[in-house]
Amino acid sequence: MESACKKTASVCTSETARGTHVFAIEGYSLKNGMGVGKFLQSTTFTVGGYDWAIRVYPDGTVQHSEDSVVIYIMLVSQDVEEVRALFDLRIVDRPSVHKSKLQNSTCIQDDRLLVTCDLLVIKESKVYETRESSEIEVPPSNITEHLGKLLEAKEEADVTFRVGEETFQAHKILLAVRSPVFRAELCGPMRETSTRCVTIQDMQPAVFRALLHFIYTDSLPDDMDALEEGDKREMVCHLLVAADRYDVDRLKLICQNILGKNLDVETVATTLALADQHHCDRLKDACIGFIASSEKMDDVVATEGLANIKRSCPSVVIDALEKRRKYAEA
Structure with a gap:
């Protein structure tokens, strides 16, 4: 007889973290002429447990690039060897770019440069074994x-x-x-x-x-x-x-x-009589406990129901009084 084929499976997942930072440079025309390799840097922002910053080079990064602006996303965390990340750098209302050189004349509006960075940090991958469930969902009865x-x-x-x-x-x-x-x-x-x-x-x-x-x-x-x-x-x-x-x-x-x-003061006596008549011991104990409590006894005694119980079921009243005595002695 052919043995059953054992079927196994595993899954690899990647934990990610997302973040967005907007860097606005006001009076951008005043930044022209800073010099090649000079940059403006945003405040540090954290995504995925790492620190990042946006750098803008108004005069480019190398000679003969004075007519272009260069934008970078920088990892500024210390003592970090490698981080995997995906990013999208863009000028507002302009196409997405990656480490792009943009002509100043087409980027600046109202002397203001607005850079947005969407960052996706890819953290460690996890692999774990799964098994196909043989359980079949059964509706309730x-x-x-x-x-x-x-x-x-x-x-x-x-x-x-x-x-x-x-x-x-x-x-x-x-x-x-x-x-x-x-x-x-x-x-x-x-x-x-x-x-x-x-x-x-x-x-x-x-x-x-x-x-x-x-x-x-x-x-x-x-x-x-x-x-x-x-x-x-x-x-x-x-x-x-x-x-x-x-x-x-x-x-x-x-x-x-x-x-x-x-249970309440007005009905406990009739409920006790009902419990006694139909052999409901748990309900009977609950009624006697209610009547025997010091703050309830006097009120219950004043009701017509207890007077009827005295005539029809005197033993029940004796049980209640005995229980009250035990409460008082405790």
């Missing part, structure tokens, strides 16, 4: 999006729920996978003789709709975010009850988290 569309389209739905005055169509197998209670009611040996239509008691249609949405998409409906704060809290409370009823653990934890992060 969209199964919940497809399941949500399945719920909306009602394709191949095999069970109908009647909740109040509304009906909802769904798929037994998916409900059974997501909820052990639905599995027992719809597919187990104790299922009703006819499960084509199931009536749901003691639940609002909006709550059942949100429950189905979560079962199919593993997320809360988007329209819940548009509810007013009080209405949203009420919906979350009802969803927690529904999640406990149908043993949808993740939804139950999500509801506990929302309620636990939004």
Whole structure:
């Protein structure tokens, strides 16, 4: 068997630095006659870590060049053996030149010579090995999006729920996978003789709709975010009850988290009662901790909600008072 051909590759890159300097000579006519080899030099400018300057020779650099101006770009850094660079020297509004001799009569405007230098310094090259990636980009999972569309389209739905005055169509197998209670009611040996239509008691249609949405998409409906704060809290409370009823653990934890992060003096007592009734230990601890804090206890005691808890769940109040005592002793 022929062995696979190993394919390798490498890349060479060059680091560069760019800079531009403009050198203006005012009263240029006064510079004529300086003498061959005499020059005017710009201030030093730095590009790529090296110092540079522009030199202008009004009378040229050699004998018999008095009628020409010569322009150079000079490396003025000390102790530098070699620098690679590309440059573009030009008189404003004139063609680009390199170490050029220009007739004075065509260069000077308003007795002013304006020289621009664009400089590209080529620094050290780097070579490194590359390898062709065998990774193929995989988009994020969209199964919940497809399941949500399945719920909306009602394709191949095999069970109908009647909740109040509304009906909802769904798929037994998916409900059974997501909820052990639905599995027992719809597919187990104790299922009703006819499960084509199931009536749901003691639940609002909006709550059942949100429950189905979560079962199919593993997320809360988007329209819940548009509810007013009080209405949203009420919906979350009802969803927690529904999640406990149908043993949808993740939804139950999500509801506990929302309620636990939004405790206040007016609602903590009823939230505590809800947590105690539906065995939400984490939410119950959060409520007791909120009530037990010294700055909150007196305010909570004054609410009607705590009075109701004293009658229905006295053990919960005892837990709160015991926790407050521990806080005081700490």
